[in-house]
Amino acid sequence: MTGAGTAGAGAPVGVVLVSHSAEVAAAVAELARGLAGGAAGVPVAAAGGGPDGGLGTSAELVARAAHDVDRGAGVAVLVDLGSAVLTVKALLAEGDELPEGARLVDAPFVEGAVAAVVTASAGGDLDAVEAAAAEAYRYRKA
Amino acid sequence: MSAVLDAGFFRRWMTAAAAAVDREADRLTDLDSAIGDADHGANMRRGFAAVAAALEAEPQPTPGAVLVFAGRRLISTVGGASGPLYGTLLRRTGKALGDAAEVTPEALAEALGAGVAAVAQLGGATAGDKTMLDALGPGVDALGRGGGFAGAARAAAEGAAATVPMLARKGRASYLGERSIGHQDPGATSAALLFEALVEAAA
Numbered sequence: 001m002t003g004a005g006t007a008g009a010g011a012p013v014g015v016v017l018v019s020h021s022a023e024v025a026a027a028v029a030e031l032a033r034g035l036a037g038g039a040a041g042v043p044v045a046a047a048g049g050g051p052d053g054g055l056g057t058s059a060e061l062v063a064r065a066a067h068d069v070d071r072g073a074g075v076a077v078l079v080d081l082g083s084a085v086l087t088v089k090a091l092l093a094e095g096d097e098l099p100e101g102a103r104l105v106d107a108p109f110v111e112g113a114v115a116a117v118v119t120a121s122a123g124g125d126l127d128a129v130e131a132a133a134a135e136a137y138r139y140r141k142a
Numbered sequence: 143m144s145a146v147l148d149a150g151f152f153r154r155w156m157t158a159a160a161a162a163v164d165r166e167a168d169r170l171t172d173l174d175s176a177i178g179d180a181d182h183g184a185n186m187r188r189g190f191a192a193v194a195a196a197l198e199a200e201p202q203p204t205p206g207a208v209l210v211f212a213g214r215r216l217i218s219t220v221g222g223a224s225g226p227l228y229g230t231l232l233r234r235t236g237k238a239l240g241d242a243a244e245v246t247p248e249a250l251a252e253a254l255g256a257g258v259a260a261v262a263q264l265g266g267a268t269a270g271d272k273t274m275l276d277a278l279g280p281g282v283d284a285l286g287r288g289g290g291f292a293g294a295a296r297a298a299a300e301g302a303a304a305t306v307p308m309l310a311r312k313g314r315a316s317y318l319g320e321r322s323i324g325h326q327d328p329g330a331t332s333a334a335l336l337f338e339a340l341v342e343a344a345a
Contacts, residue, residue, distance in 0.1 A: 050221030052188070056181070059218040059225070082314060083223040089264055090217050090226035094233070 013120040013129045014043045014069025016102075017113055018062055018079045018088060020055045022048035028110055032117040042120045043069035057083040059091055066098045074101035074126030076116050078133060080109045101126065107133035146244040151343055152208035153197050158339035160190035166335060173328040177315040181222055182328040189220035189228070205245050209236030223313060224329060227261055227274065234260035251286035258282055265312055272308035272315065272322065274329035277301040281337045291344050295337040302330040 015032070019025035025048025033044055045065035050056020066075050075098070079085050088104045091097045103126060105112065112133035119132040163170070163186045171183030193212045202208040213233030217225050235257030239245055245253075258278045267273045281298030289297065303326065310322035313329075 051219055052221060054221075055179075056185075056221030057225075058221060083221070083225065086223050086226040086264060087217065090230050093230065093260075093264070094214070094217075 010123075011071035011073040012042050013073045013116075013124065013126050014045070014066070014071060014075040015113065015116050015120060015129070016062065016065045016069060016075055016077045017044070017046050017048070017109070018057065018065075018077060018084045019046075019048040019109065020050075020057065020080055020082070020084060022046070022053070024048055024080070028113050031110070032113040035114050036117040036121045040121075042117055043071060044117055045069045057087040059087050059097070062088060062091060063097050066102050070099040070101070072101075074103060074129075075099055076105045076120070076126060076129045076133065077102055078105050078107055078109055078112050078116060103130060105130045105133045106137075108136050111136035111139065146246060147205060147250060148244045149202060149204050149208055152205045153201060155339055155343040156190070156197055156208065156212050157194050158342040159336055160194035162335040162339050162342075163187050163190045163332065166332075170328050170332055173326055173331055176325040177310060177318055177322050178328060179222075179314055182224060182332065185220045185222040185224055186228075186332050189216045189225060192216075192219040204239075204241050204243055205250075206236040206239035206241055209233065209239065212236075223265075224274075224332070227265060227329070228332075230264050231257040231261050231278070233257075247285065247290070248288075251282060254278075254282045255286065267312045270308060271311040272305045272327045272330070273310075273312050274327070274333040276305050276308070276327065277330040277333035277337075281334070291337070291340040295334070295341050298334040298337040302326060302334040305330045 017025045017029050025046035029044045029046040045068050047061040047065040051058045077088050079088055115132040115136045116129045119129045167183035167187045171180055174180050174182035193215045196215050202211045209232045213229040217229035235253045238253035238256040267275055269275055269279050277298040280301035281294045284297035285294040305327040310316045315322045
C-alpha cells in the first residue's frame, strides 16, 4: 500500500470497468487512475469488447478481470449499458463465476469509475466505493 | 406427443435450435438492422453453434443439466444482450427441471415459465414491450394449456408477428421511440425459433 494514510490498512477494493468497447474500458481505467493520483494500491481492470474482439460484452473477460482485481475486500463492477449490464447481472445471479463480494454498482460509467477508484485508493470499503460511485449521478453539469 | 422427454431430447432441441438460428441468421440480422445494432443473427449463430459443439463434446446426463450447461455457454459466447437473456432463460429452466432423468411436457412448460419470469426480471421488461417475452409468453402458455409443441410454436410465431405494431420500450430499439413501430422484434423472432426447434426435436 502506498501512501493512502488512512486507517483500516486492509486490502483495497478492486474495480472492474465493463464497456462495449475495449478502448473505452481501457481509457476510462487510465483516466480514473490518473485522476486518483496514480492510485497505485488500487487494482483496476478493464473488461471491454465482446468475445470476438468487436463491440459487445465478454462474460469471460469480465470474470477474469474480477478475479484479477479481487484482494478479498470486494470488487466494484461498473458497466456502460445494454449487454454489459445484463451480462454482469446474469453472472452475479449464477453465483459462482464472479468472486464472492463482487457487486454491480449502479453508477455513471466515467464519473462513477473516477469516484470509485479515488474512494478505493483512500481506503474506502466496498460500501463506500459503491456509495461514491452512485453519488456521481447527482452531480449536475448544467 | 411422447409422454416423457429425456436428455437426448433436450440435446436434439439445442442442436435443432442451432440449426434454426443458423438458417435464419440473415433474417434476424435484417430485423435487427431496422431497429437495433444489426448483430442479432451473428450473435445467436455464434452462441448456439458453441452450445451445439459443447454438448457434442460433453453430453450432459439429464434434461436440466443440458439446459443449465447450454445457458452458461450462451452467456459466455454471445457477446450481446441476447447472451445473458437466453442464457438466463435456459439456465433457470434447467434449474427448475432439477435432476430428473425424464420430464413431461407439462413439467417443461412449468419450468419454462420460471425461465421466462427470470428473463423478465433480468431485463426489467413485461409483455407488450416489444421483446422476446412477447413470443416466449404465448409459447409457454400454449404449451402449459396442452397445445403441444406445434401449438406452442404457432403461438410463439403469432406472438412475434404481433410485435410489429408495438412501441419498443426496452433495449436499443427503445431509443427509436415511435420509429420502432412497424418492425418485427428480432428477439421475439429468435424466441419463436426456439419453439420451432422443439417441434423438430420431437419429430
